[in-house]
Amino acid sequence: MGMKEWINLVLLSCNAIQDLRKREIFLFPTFGFAAAGILWMILKEQKDITAILACAVPGLLLLILAFLTSGKVGCGDGIVLLSAGIWSDFPQVLYVFMGALFPAAVIAGILLLSHSRIRSIPLVPFFLIAQLLCYLAVK
Numbered sequence: 175m176g177m178k179e180w181i182n183l184v185l186l187s188c189n190a191i192q193d194l195r196k197r198e199i200f201l202f203p204t205f206g207f208a209a210a211g212i213l214w215m216i217l218k219e220q221k222d223i224t225a226i227l228a229c230a231v232p233g234l235l236l237l238i239l240a241f242l243t244s245g246k247v248g249c250g251d252g253i254v255l256l257s258a259g260i261w262s263d264f265p266q267v268l269y270v271f272m273g274a275l276f277p278a279a280v281i282a283g284i285l286l287l288s289h290s291r292i293r294s295i296p297l298v299p300f301f302l303i304a305q306l307l308c309y310l311a312v313k
Contacts (some may be wrong), residue, residue, distance in 0.1 A: 175196070175309060178214065182261040183309075186302040189254045193296035199250035202258050211260035230258040232271045251297040258301060266308055273304030 185207045189199045208230075215221040233256025240249045259267035278300045285292050 178183045178211075178219075178261050179309060181211075182258055182305065185261070186254070186258055186298065186305055188303040189250075190299040191298075193250065193254075193298040197248075197294070197296060199254055201250070201253070201297065204253055207306075208257040208260050211257065215260065225264075226260060228263050229262055229267050231259070231264075232267050233257070233259050236271075238292060248297065251301075254298050258305065269308050270301055270304040272302035273307060277303070 185204065186248075191205060192198060194202055212223075212226055215226045216223070233252050233254070236247065236255050237249060237252030240247045242253050255267070255271060258270065262270070274297060278295060278297055281295055285295070
């Protein structure tokens with residue numbers, strides 16, 4: 175694994191722990207990671223800005239969904255996915271997004287069927303698990 179993969183794992187790990195503990199993310203450091211990722215991709219990877227923004231589209235769509243649902247989907251989830259997407263390739267960020275949604279939906283279904291009092295589950299830990307599975311699948 176290269177430097178950008180480790181940076182992405184640190185970003186996701188810190189935010190997953192914070193999301194589990196307090197149902198929030200580290201907002202300003204996450205934006206800092208996004209800005210650093212844009213600079214890294216332009217200067218080190220020689221990517222153009224359209225390729226970088228394309229990788230941020232799943233996070234942007236999740237942010238739009240958060241605004242359309244009046245916060246039922248967390249804005250933090252979209253911000254983390256946007257930042258993680260900048261550090262990834264487009265197919266990989268889609269794998270992470272879809273790889274997180276399916277198990278999260280299963281857990282939510284189980285909680286609903288069991289009449290649990292839990293009404294929300296953090297999504298960022300599922301992003302971390304899906305990202306780790308992507309990295310393991312490559313090896």
